[in-house]
Amino acid sequence: MSQATTNTPPPAGFSIARVLRLARKELRETLRDRRTIITLVLMPLLVYPVLGLAFHQFLLSSFQQTSEMFFHLGFEKQMSQDEQTKFLNHVQNGERRLRAQNPALGASGSGGGPILGADLGASEPSFEKIRYDSYPDLEQLVLTQRIDLGIRPIYLPNNRYAPRDARLMYQLIYRSGTPISRQAASYIERRLQAANEVDFQERLSKNGVDNTPEASWRLKPVAEEKGHSFWLGTLVPLVLILMTVTGAVYPAIDLTAGERERGTLESLMAAPVPRLALLIAKYIAVVTVAMLTAVVNLTAMTAVIALFGLGPMLFGDRGLAPQAIFAVLILLVLFAAFFSALLLLITSFARSFKEAQAYVIPLMVVALAPGFMSVMPGWELDEYVSAMPLANMVLLARDVLEGDAPLLWGSVAVLSTILYGAAALALAARVFGSDAILYGSEGSWGDLFRRPRQLKAQPAISDALAGLAIITPLYIVISGLLAQLRMTTIVAQLLAAAAATAFLFIVAPVMLVRLQNVQPRLGFQLHHVSPLALAAAIVLGCTLWPLAYDLIILCQKVGIATFSSETLAQHRPLLQERVAQFRAAPPWLVLFAIALAPAIGEELFFRGYLLGALRGRLPAWAAICLTGAAFGLFHASVGGLIAVERILSSTLLGLVLGWVCWKSGSVYPGMALHVHHNALMISLIYFGPHVQDWGWDVEGQQYLPLPLLVVATFAAAVAIYIMAHLGTPVAAPIATSQQPVGTPPA
Amino acid sequence: MISAVELTKRFEHAGHDVLAVDRVSFRVERGEVYGLLGENGAGKTTTLRMILGLLAPTNGYAEVDGHRTTVSSDAVKTRIGFVSTSAGLYQWLTPRELLLFFADLYNVEPRQAEQNVNKLADIFGLTDFLDRRSATLSTGQKQRVNLARSLVHDPPVVLLDEPTRGLDVLGSKVIFDYVATARHAGKAVIVCTHRLDEAERMCDRFGLLHRGRIMQEGSLDELKIRTGLSTLTDMFLAGLARHEKQEPAAA
Numbered sequence: 001m002s003q004a005t006t007n008t009p010p011p012a013g014f015s016i017a018r019v020l021r022l023a024r025k026e027l028r029e030t031l032r033d034r035r036t037i038i039t040l041v042l043m044p045l046l047v048y049p050v051l052g053l054a055f056h057q058f059l060l061s062s063f064q065q066t067s068e069m070f071f072h073l074g075f076e077k078q079m080s081q082d083e084q085t086k087f088l089n090h091v092q093n094g095e096r097r098l099r100a101q102n103p104a105l106g107a108s109g110s111g112g113g114p115i116l117g118a119d120l121g122a123s124e125p126s127f128e129k130i131r132y133d134s135y136p137d138l139e140q141l142v143l144t145q146r147i148d149l150g151i152r153p154i155y156l157p158n159n160r161y162a163p164r165d166a167r168l169m170y171q172l173i174y175r176s177g178t179p180i181s182r183q184a185a186s187y188i189e190r191r192l193q194a195a196n197e198v199d200f201q202e203r204l205s206k207n208g209v210d211n212t213p214e215a216s217w218r219l220k221p222v223a224e225e226k227g228h229s230f231w232l233g234t235l236v237p238l239v240l241i242l243m244t245v246t247g248a249v250y251p252a253i254d255l256t257a258g259e260r261e262r263g264t265l266e267s268l269m270a271a272p273v274p275r276l277a278l279l280i281a282k283y284i285a286v287v288t289v290a291m292l293t294a295v296v297n298l299t300a301m302t303a304v305i306a307l308f309g310l311g312p313m314l315f316g317d318r319g320l321a322p323q324a325i326f327a328v329l330i331l332l333v334l335f336a337a338f339f340s341a342l343l344l345l346i347t348s349f350a351r352s353f354k355e356a357q358a359y360v361i362p363l364m365v366v367a368l369a370p371g372f373m374s375v376m377p378g379w380e381l382d383e384y385v386s387a388m389p390l391a392n393m394v395l396l397a398r399d400v401l402e403g404d405a406p407l408l409w410g411s412v413a414v415l416s417t418i419l420y421g422a423a424a425l426a427l428a429a430r431v432f433g434s435d436a437i438l439y440g441s442e443g444s445w446g447d448l449f450r451r452p453r454q455l456k457a458q459p460a461i462s463d464a465l466a467g468l469a470i471i472t473p474l475y476i477v478i479s480g481l482l483a484q485l486r487m488t489t490i491v492a493q494l495l496a497a498a499a500a501t502a503f504l505f506i507v508a509p510v511m512l513v514r515l516q517n518v519q520p521r522l523g524f525q526l527h528h529v530s531p532l533a534l535a536a537a538i539v540l541g542c543t544l545w546p547l548a549y550d551l552i553i554l555c556q557k558v559g560i561a562t563f564s565s566e567t568l569a570q571h572r573p574l575l576q577e578r579v580a581q582f583r584a585a586p587p588w589l590v591l592f593a594i595a596l597a598p599a600i601g602e603e604l605f606f607r608g609y610l611l612g613a614l615r616g617r618l619p620a621w622a623a624i625c626l627t628g629a630a631f632g633l634f635h636a637s638v639g640g641l642i643a644v645e646r647i648l649s650s651t652l653l654g655l656v657l658g659w660v661c662w663k664s665g666s667v668y669p670g671m672a673l674h675v676h677h678n679a680l681m682i683s684l685i686y687f688g689p690h691v692q693d694w695g696w697d698v699e700g701q702q703y704l705p706l707p708l709l710v711v712a713t714f715a716a717a718v719a720i721y722i723m724a725h726l727g728t729p730v731a732a733p734i735a736t737s738q739q740p741v742g743t744p745p746a
Numbered sequence: 747m748i749s750a751v752e753l754t755k756r757f758e759h760a761g762h763d764v765l766a767v768d769r770v771s772f773r774v775e776r777g778e779v780y781g782l783l784g785e786n787g788a789g790k791t792t793t794l795r796m797i798l799g800l801l802a803p804t805n806g807y808a809e810v811d812g813h814r815t816t817v818s819s820d821a822v823k824t825r826i827g828f829v830s831t832s833a834g835l836y837q838w839l840t841p842r843e844l845l846l847f848f849a850d851l852y853n854v855e856p857r858q859a860e861q862n863v864n865k866l867a868d869i870f871g872l873t874d875f876l877d878r879r880s881a882t883l884s885t886g887q888k889q890r891v892n893l894a895r896s897l898v899h900d901p902p903v904v905l906l907d908e909p910t911r912g913l914d915v916l917g918s919k920v921i922f923d924y925v926a927t928a929r930h931a932g933k934a935v936i937v938c939t940h941r942l943d944e945a946e947r948m949c950d951r952f953g954l955l956h957r958g959r960i961m962q963e964g965s966l967d968e969l970k971i972r973t974g975l976s977t978l979t980d981m982f983l984a985g986l987a988r989h990e991k992q993e994p995a996a997a
Contacts, residue, residue: 018850025839025847032838263834267895270798270828271851272820 018273022281023288030251030285039247040293044300047243052304071184073132074147083153084132087170090215094191095127097198127191138173148184149174154218170217185219192217237328237397238372240297241390244332245339245367247293248286249360252343255282256432257356269433279432283344283425290336298329327400334414335393338421339367345428381405383480386412387473389420408636415633416472423469426462457522459513464613467512468630471605475504475634490581494593501593505601509609524608525615527666533726537660537669539719541676543712544656546704548649549681553703555648579685587686595682599674606631606654607661607670620662628654653677663723747934748774748797748903752806755792755958766792768958769806774951776902779925779935781949783942783978789958790938794905797936798826810903824852827896827933831908834888837881841872841891844880845898852899859898866894869927870920886917893924904928904935910944922948942978954982961985 030036075084135141138150150173170192174185192215199215259265268278302325305311346363350356367390379385381395392413399405459467478500485493513523520526582590606627614623632651657670664670755767767789774780782790795801797808799815799822807814813821836844842863849859867873870890875883883891896904906925910918925948928935939945945952946966954962962969962985966978973981 021850025843028843029836029838262837263830263832264836266800266830267828267833267848268851269800270823270826271848272823272853273851274820 015277019277019281019284022273022278023284026255026282026285027288030254030289033250033254035250036289039250040289041296043246044243044293044297048297048300048304051239052308052310055310056308071130071149071180071187072147073130073184073188074135074138074141074150075132076138076150076152077134077136079134079151079153083168084134086168087151087215088132090195091130091188091191092127093198094194094196097194098191101194142173142175142181145175145178145181148178148181149188151188152220168216170215171220172217173220176221189217189219236301237331237401238394240294240301240328240332241335241394241397242368243297244290244294244336245364247297248290248336248340248343249364251286251289252340253347253350253353253356253360255285256344256347257350258353260350261352265433275433276429279344279348279425279429283340283428286340286344287337290340291333294329294332294336298325298332321403324401324403327405328397331393331397331400334417335390338389338393338417338424341421341424341428345424345431348428348432381409381413383409383412383476383483386410387416387476389417393417411636412476416476419465419469419472423462423465426465430460430462454517456516456518458615459516459518459523459609459613461613461617463512463516463518464610467509467609470512471504471508472634474508478504490585491589494585494589498593498597501597501601505598505605509605513609523612524604525612525661525665525667526608527668529664529666529668530726532722533664533666533669534672536719536722536726537664537673538676539715540656540660540723541673542680543716543719544653544673545677545680545684546709546712547716548653548677549684550703550709551649551652552646579688582686590682590686591679595678596675599678600671602631602634603657603661603667603671603674606634607657608667611658611661615662624655624658624662627658628652630654631657660723663726669723747776747778748780748808748810748936750793750797750806750808753793753796753803753808754805755789755796755801756804766958767796767803770953770955770958770960771806772953772960772963774934774936776934777929777932778951779929779937779949781945781952782936782938782955783940783945783952783982784955785940788940788955790940790955791907792958793955794907794936794938797822798828798905799823824899825901825903827899827901827904829892829896829904829906829909831911833892833895835880835883835891837879839880840877841867841880841883841894842876844891845895848895849898852901854899862898862900863894866897870894870924885912886914886920889913889917890920893920897928902933904933906935906937906939908939909937910939910941918944942982946978952978954978954985956986956989961989 075087079087135147135150138147138152141147142150150171152171152173154169154171172185172188175181196215259268269275342363343360346359347356350359379391379395381392381399385395386392386409396405396410396413399410482493482496482500485496488496509524510520513520516523610630611623611627614626617623618626628651631654632647635650636647657674660673661667661670750770750772753767753770754765757764757766770789770793772780782793784790792801796803797810797815799819802816807816809815810822811825813825815822835841836847839847845863845866846856846859849862850856854862863876867876870893872887872890872894875887880888880891893909906921909921909924913921922944925935925937929950937945937948951965952963952969953960962973962981964972969978969981970976973984975981975984
């Protein structure tokens with residue numbers, strides 16, 4: 001050992017390379033543990049073949065039972081008795097031919113329709129066991145599963161498909177989400193095809209020319225089908241997600257509570273490495289193991305589905321498409337990232353392996369509930385469920401597998417999951433290795449939500465993330481509820497919108513600031529500013545809208561738009577009706593609800609609270625970009641659809657507002673800018689006919705006049721110049737929460 | 747090198763305010779071994795953790811090499827090698843991997859880290875099992891790996907918390923040798939223990955701690971003169987009796 005010296009290496013601090021090295025060590029340790037290997041490799045290798053076998057047996061027994069059941073067919077009411085008899089004769093002829101070819105009728109038929117059960121060797125019901133009747137509104141009956149298959153006659157004109165006498169084409173109406181309905185369609189389709197073959201051969205031997213089929217048909221899935229029925233295929237994402245979670249549980253416990261139990265955590269905490277770096281390294285390790293688990297599980301499941309031929313049974317005609325497998329893998333990775341963060345948060349509280357298990361088991365049970373609920377019929381990815389953790393991922397994975405994932409609510413599900421994961425990780429950083437957990441003297445779950453004793457000047461980043469994680473789902477749900485108010489008066493709608501905005505962006509942040517013991521004036525950046533700054537902000541507010549408006553039009557013209565001109569044309573009557581409703585309301589109320597309240601609330605939350613939390617902790621550009629992006633995403637939804645062009649223009653506005661707040665050190669100029677910007681945009685719509693008199697065809701989606709744009713750009717440039725040269729504001733003090741109580745001045 | 751000034755720690759436990767450390771002050775210079783002695787629950791470990799920056803003091807402060815623990819936590823941690831009685835090893839790593847990992851945590855250059863590990867393996871006799879999985883090591887071997895871990899970044903300050911607990915005679919001897927080597931290398935060392943006989947062999951100066959307060963402080967000779975007693979055990983018991991007498995009187 002050398003002579004004692006103070007020339008020790010400097011503390012390493014936080015660096016990505018170090019975090020990755022730390023993560024490599026955690027991974028090395030975790031992957032050497034055979035318990036990890038068991039959950040990672042052996043579990044999927046055992047579980048999926050067993051599940052596959054069970055599914056296979058279940059399906060076989062169901063279809064064997066099906067052979068004793070009746071198919072319930074429904075003929076369109078207008079179909080005559082003769083036509084019905086003719087149809088049934090075709091089916092019966094086909095049946096005879098098929099039976100002649102294969103008495104057991106076990107092999108798959110020659111038709112190309114959805115064949116269910118035949119692949120598994122299940123027998124089908126005989127012709128005598130078919131029930132039929134006449135009904136009106138076949139689609140509704142199929143949809144509600146009162147009949148298995150609807151048969152509608154379509155009278156073809158005399159063309160090359162119908163050179164002979166009056167001819168029918170049968171429309172076979174089935175429900176693709178219901179196995180029995182798919183099976184009935186397949187059953188009929190194959191018999192009609194067999195009947196055609198018989199007929200064709202007979203005619204060929206007689207004439208040798210006419211190859212027109214005796215019976216022609218077309219399959220028609222119920223077009224307006226809404227909602228998913230329960231089927232085993234919907235369980236697949238749930239099983240995958242739960243198995244992925246299982247892979248993350250052991251490493252999460254081992255790397256947090258396990259480390260403490262072994263006595264290695266204290267040595268780790270004694271090292272000059274930021275706690276966040278240690279936590280992120282552990283997080284990377286847990287997520288990596290979870291991702292590996294997801295890959296192994298998905299591979300095992302795909303192999304089992306292929307081996308047992310379960311694809312068509314579980315996922316319909318398409319089977320298990322490669323792109324769906326890839327999309328589900330992405331979702332699994334996303335979910336693994338979220339759940340790993342949650343697990344680390346939970347297990348960071350634990351002081352021993354056993355205690356961690358005690359925390360994780362209820363979490364798993366709680367996680368199972370929305371998971372199982374989401375596979376029940378009637379659960380859709382909508383404004384209520386898209387922000388619900390786990391359920392949103394299960395439903396999105398199901399929709400992806402079925403090839404009909406909704407873009408808006410799917411995006412909300414993805415973004416909310418990322419947000420929850422980040423918030424959980426930020427909270428875990430508060431808990432992990434803290435003295436309370438390390439020594440168990442004073443720590444409790446209440447600490448996470450306990451109001452700090454020391455008054456802070458700004459929220460911690462973890463506090464801000466938690467705030468965002470609380471307000472985002474509230475925003476989504478409240479937006480959904482507001483949409484339900486369409487049937488009430490416009491005044492009620494506007495008042496509700498204003499109240500919702502006030503609650504989300506003013507009341508909730510104020511409550512958060514109180515809970516986090518942040519000085520409100522500093523926490524929301526409510527600092528006095530010079531009249532010049534306010535004036536410059538107002539000028540910006542009055543001049544930015546033409547640029548923003550033309551940007552939206554430009555986006556639509558160059559094709560960066562969600563709404564095609566057809567969609568816009570389709571929604572135009574609705575929009576016009578909406579505008580007419582607004583015009584019927586008092587202008588002050590419209591301005592208050594849509595311009596003033598959102599401007600003040602959003603500035604208080606996005607620039608005051610969120611940007612305030614990042615000030616001094618992140619570079620200005622990063623803080624402004626992050627809050628700008630969050631602001632843009634909050635404005636993504638327009639009438640239940642994602643509008644890309646709106647995200648872009650709102651994000652740009654968010655960047656400008658963030659910059660104004662950063663430069664002035666206060667939310668007031670941003671509020672002034674935002675209010676004027678909103679008010680002018682709303683006024684343009686409200687006073688649309690008058691505005692059109694000036695040559696501005698706002699409703700016609702046309703560019704604004706060039707002189708207006710030039711003037712606006714010049715004025716905005718002057719305002720930006722003034723704002724940029726106001727001088728650096730007094731920087732908000734960094735939160736003092738890191739300082740222990742009673743620390744004397746250094 | 748190390749100074750504790752009016753260090754105080756209060757815990758809230760089951761709704762009660764518990765005073766774990768009460769205005770403890772002392773200094774430890776380079777090449778000096780300071781024994782923080784006291785019964786279980788006297789506040790030794792809490793004091794050590796406050797010096798290390800793992801616990802925030804309720805009042806007072808500690809400095810290491812001029813860096814205040816609450817202000818420059820990382821600078822303080824870089825200068826300290828910490829050995830705890832409860833410290834474990836990563837079961838699935840070998841001692842070499844573990845030592846290199848901790849060297850990396852302390853920002854030691856990889857080549858220097860390799861050299862330090864080989865040198866420490868010689869000093870602590872780790873060579874035979876340097877590449878064996880830690881789970882397979884005996885208690886004594888694990889303890890030696892832990893001691894090596896605390897020195898892998900060659901810190902000027904070493905803190906030992908109950909280093910001989912659970913060790914046999916041979917294991918304890920390794921600790922004594924370790925402390926002697928650290929002293930010889932000019933490091934400032936604090937040893938927390940309730941084994942007063944062992945402390946007499948290891949330490950240059952002592953702080954006798956009872957219920958969070960230092961009752962007596964000084965070298966063995968100074969304490970002998972001050973108390974008129976010959977062993978630390980006698981001094982501690984006498985101090986305890988005096989304290990017990992004062993407490994009812996104060997009550």
